[in-house]
Amino acid sequence: MIVVGIETSTPQTSVAIGTDREILGSVSVAGKARQESVTPALEQLCGWTGIELSQVGGIAVGVGPGLFTGLRVGIETAKTLAQVLAVPIVGITSLDALAFSVRHTHKLIVAVIDGRRGEVFFAVYRALPGGVLRGSDYSVATPDHLSAELETLSGEMLAVGDGAILYKTQLEELGSRVEFASTIRAHPEAASLVELAVPRFLREEHDRLYDVVPMYLRKSDAEIAWDKRERGAGA
Amino acid sequence: MLIEIETVTADRTREVGRALASMLQPRDTVVLTGDLGAGKTTLVQGIGRGLGVEDHVASPTFTLVREYTGRLDIAHVDVYRLDRVQDVLDLALDELGGPERVLLVEWGDAVSDLLPEDRLLVEITTERVDAETRRIVLRPQGRSWAARWERLEQVLDPFHSPDPRTLDEAAP
Numbered sequence: 281m282i283v284v285g286i287e288t289s290t291p292q293t294s295v296a297i298g299t300d301r302e303i304l305g306s307v308s309v310a311g312k313a314r315q316e317s318v319t320p321a322l323e324q325l326c327g328w329t330g331i332e333l334s335q336v337g338g339i340a341v342g343v344g345p346g347l348f349t350g351l352r353v354g355i356e357t358a359k360t361l362a363q364v365l366a367v368p369i370v371g372i373t374s375l376d377a378l379a380f381s382v383r384h385t386h387k388l389i390v391a392v393i394d395g396r397r398g399e400v401f402f403a404v405y406r407a408l409p410g411g412v413l414r415g416s417d418y419s420v421a422t423p424d425h426l427s428a429e430l431e432t433l434s435g436e437m438l439a440v441g442d443g444a445i446l447y448k449t450q451l452e453e454l455g456s457r458v459e460f461a462s463t464i465r466a467h468p469e470a471a472s473l474v475e476l477a478v479p480r481f482l483r484e485e486h487d488r489l490y491d492v493v494p495m496y497l498r499k500s501d502a503e504i505a506w507d508k509r510e511r512g513a514g515a
Numbered sequence: 516m517l518i519e520i521e522t523v524t525a526d527r528t529r530e531v532g533r534a535l536a537s538m539l540q541p542r543d544t545v546v547l548t549g550d551l552g553a554g555k556t557t558l559v560q561g562i563g564r565g566l567g568v569e570d571h572v573a574s575p576t577f578t579l580v581r582e583y584t585g586r587l588d589i590a591h592v593d594v595y596r597l598d599r600v601q602d603v604l605d606l607a608l609d610e611l612g613g614p615e616r617v618l619l620v621e622w623g624d625a626v627s628d629l630l631p632e633d634r635l636l637v638e639i640t641t642e643r644v645d646a647e648t649r650r651i652v653l654r655p656q657g658r659s660w661a662a663r664w665e666r667l668e669q670v671l672d673p674f675h676s677p678d679p680r681t682l683d684e685a686a687p
Contacts, residue, residue, distance in 0.1 A: 347610050348604075348610060498604055499601060502599065502600040503599055503600070504594070504598060504603070506625055508625065
């Protein structure tokens with residue numbers, strides 16, 4: 281089974297094609313024009329690997345938490361592909377993908393993604409044979425708050441993700457029991473999505489197309505407290 | 516701290532914007548408030564000119580966001596038409612433009628919780644006695660603007676005297 285992975289939760293866009301046995305090709309691009317690179321990257325990968333889209337059996341897409349602008353492009357591209365090719369889709373969180381990429385450890389895994397505005401998205405994981413088990417909610421907090429939260433956990437930790445790198449100083453306050461994963465693991469990779477998604481496709485645990493939406497941890501149904509607009513509109 | 520200026524023409528308001536632009540730094544946030552038609556976009560046009568933007572700067576009321584490239588990039592946002600906090604979050608204000616951009620938010624005071632704490636507040640009001648006259652009040656919020664305040668006062672000082680060209684026109 282051939283799976284396409286699309287990951288756009290962070291300033292690095294990543295696209296991969298793989299099977300249950302190997303990653304056939306993967307491309308990662310960081311930078312300003314990254315959102316425009318999803319479709320060209322997939323096209324390139326198809327060319328390089330000789331895979332045609334008609335052979336693709338499933339789409340795996342990163343659903344965040346992360347940056348809205350990238351997520352919207354990645355998720356819409358993935359859903360369009362799934363619909364046009366009539367193949368199943370699986371949404372995977374960016375934090376799960378990050379934690380999965382460093383799963384060969386006995387330490388607690390703390391996946392941390394920069395959420396901008398001085399906040400991070402994070403979750404805590406424990407490695408299990410073959411994968412990771414999430415032991416916390418997906419959360420959004422300031423780095424200081426995260427640091428305080430981790431202070432309450434015992435044992436050694438492995439911090440992974442661009443948020444962990446950006447706020448290394450705050451997390452280092454926890455002392456030597458925190459280790460930082462390599463910068464090549466700073467962003468969730470589409471190849472991880474493929475690896476995580478394949479067993480779900482084989483077990484037919486797909487997501488419904490319309491259920492695949494960006495994960496908004498800051499979601500707010502609150503109304504804007506307009507006190508001037510009415511007066512302004514009448515002027 | 517507060518700077519108060521009066522302008523009597525749109526051109527003069529643009530010049531204030533242009534002078535203000537010389538004080539802008541990457542990642543600055545400027546919050547513009549004032550009634551519809553008060554001249555928020557006019558001031559932004561001046562800021563755009565000051566930052567070397569060549570494109571025409573138009574109101575973002577119906578597009579929500581307009582982005583321009585200049586000495587610093589500009590993300591010009593208007594939240595007037597939005598009703599929910601989620602709508603503003605969806606604009607992803609932090610993700611607009613590159614690291615060298617300034618964020619100019621019309622009606623931003625209504626969503627101040629969602630904006631960086633360091634910001635310049637600019638309020639434009641129309642005087643009841645004279646429809647042409649605009650009163651522009653600038654207030655700093657946060658350390659970054661407080662540190663620049665004295666310099667900003669100097670830069671905007673010429674605008675405390677009447678526009679010389681207006682005087683010329685008034686002359687017989």
